[in-house]
Amino acid sequence: MEKKNLDWEHIGFSYHQTDYRYVAEYKDGAWGKGGLTRKADIVLNECANILQYSQQVFEGLKAYTTADGHIVTFRPDQNAKRMADSARYMEMPAPPEEMFLEAVDRVVRANAAWVPPYGTGATLYLRPYLFGTDPVIGVKPASAFQFRLFCTPVGPYFKGGAKPLTLCVSDFDRAAPRGTGHVKAGLNYAMSLHAYVEAHDRGYDENLFPDPVTRTLVEETGGANFVFVTKDGELVIPKSASILPSITRRSLVEVARDRLGLTVTERPVALAELPDFAEAGLCGTAAVISPVGKIVDHGREICFASGMETMGPVLQKLYDLLTGMQMGTIEAPAGWIRTIL
Numbered sequence: 001m002e003k004k005n006l007d008w009e010h011i012g013f014s015y016h017q018t019d020y021r022y023v024a025e026y027k028d029g030a031w032g033k034g035g036l037t038r039k040a041d042i043v044l045n046e047c048a049n050i051l052q053y054s055q056q057v058f059e060g061l062k063a064y065t066t067a068d069g070h071i072v073t074f075r076p077d078q079n080a081k082r083m084a085d086s087a088r089y090m091e092m093p094a095p096p097e098e099m100f101l102e103a104v105d106r107v108v109r110a111n112a113a114w115v116p117p118y119g120t121g122a123t124l125y126l127r128p129y130l131f132g133t134d135p136v137i138g139v140k141p142a143s144a145f146q147f148r149l150f151c152t153p154v155g156p157y158f159k160g161g162a163k164p165l166t167l168c169v170s171d172f173d174r175a176a177p178r179g180t181g182h183v184k185a186g187l188n189y190a191m192s193l194h195a196y197v198e199a200h201d202r203g204y205d206e207n208l209f210p211d212p213v214t215r216t217l218v219e220e221t222g223g224a225n226f227v228f229v230t231k232d233g234e235l236v237i238p239k240s241a242s243i244l245p246s247i248t249r250r251s252l253v254e255v256a257r258d259r260l261g262l263t264v265t266e267r268p269v270a271l272a273e274l275p276d277f278a279e280a281g282l283c284g285t286a287a288v289i290s291p292v293g294k295i296v297d298h299g300r301e302i303c304f305a306s307g308m309e310t311m312g313p314v315l316q317k318l319y320d321l322l323t324g325m326q327m328g329t330i331e332a333p334a335g336w337i338r339t340i341l
Helices: 049-053 076-089 098-110 186-201 246-259 271-276 314-327
Strands: 021-027 033-035 054-058 060-064 071-074 123-132 145-154 163-169 204-208 216-220 224-229 235-237 264-267 277-284 288-297 298-302 337-339
Touching: 021 098, 049 123, 049 216, 054 076, 060 098, 060 186, 060 314, 071 098, 071 314, 076 098, 076 123, 076 246, 098 123, 098 288, 123 314, 186 204, 216 224, 216 235, 224 246, 224 314, 235 246, 235 337, 246 264, 246 277, 246 314, 271 288, 277 314, 288 314
Parallel strands: 163 204, 163 288, 235 264
Antiparallel strands: 021 033, 021 145, 054 123, 060 071, 060 123, 071 337, 123 145, 204 216, 224 235, 224 277, 277 288, 288 298
16 A cells, blocks of 8 residues: 655654544434544534533544554554543543444544554554534533544654653642543643643643642643652552543553563652652653653752663663554554554
8 A cells, every 4th residue: 555655754743634534423312323534624513512611532542554564553442441431421422332443443444544654653643532512501511422533643742752851840730639630531631731831931841740639749741641660670650530541551550560570559659759769751642651851849850860861771661562562563462452454
């Protein structure tokens, strides 16, 4: 198959309109039959629920060209389950898992020419999303919804690839206690935008949002979970009811335990103990793992032993294992890889 004529190694993490996307409608208490469309624009009533009250959830996953030329996705069933969990909390009807997986398969097949070639460092990013469409002026859930999925080829999320990042401890809250921090809703990301711009203006790559109750515990950034490594090689995962359950993080935990034999602990992580860690990183679909070299807590610099030049050795092993599975050079656990073409 002839690929699109793109500079795959330099496309950046940005939107490129591809040929097809998937859409399905929920009306009168039932999902209609979904299908592909070439139309990238969405027409909504001015009073549509999504525009007035932000009733929306979304997902993010990728399709990869493997070393042997196949096109695959990584654990899309887990994205379907997480969307269902998010939708339930947001009073929305989740697309059935079989519809979700059908949408993934059909969009990837229809846009196969947009899947970056193996070895370029680029991937095809898939964005499934669900939102309320009927006019709602009083504050209440919608009764009609659209489920859509589009794709776009992307390069690395952070410019410079694996270069360690510098973060600052934010004065803002990403999510309220017992709020929506644990669901993948667009409104959570909207809450982080002002803090993100302010951090960038001050020369930082991202924010570290502490817990909103005591402001003494590590939660996450605006779009990724934290992972830490102790000086003894133990992997430590921050635990909180308002942290989004990352599929990449869950996969790293399983790989660390089962393939590397590491001790993995999920527990609350105090800001005060950050200097005790040897390595720090951010994990998520977009970047897999991005190393963190320094965190600045209101003027106090916390520098990790792994430094500002390369990813630490433990996180590097985890990154290599997980990306190797995604790219087909390392055997993945049963059920993790869904072959599409």
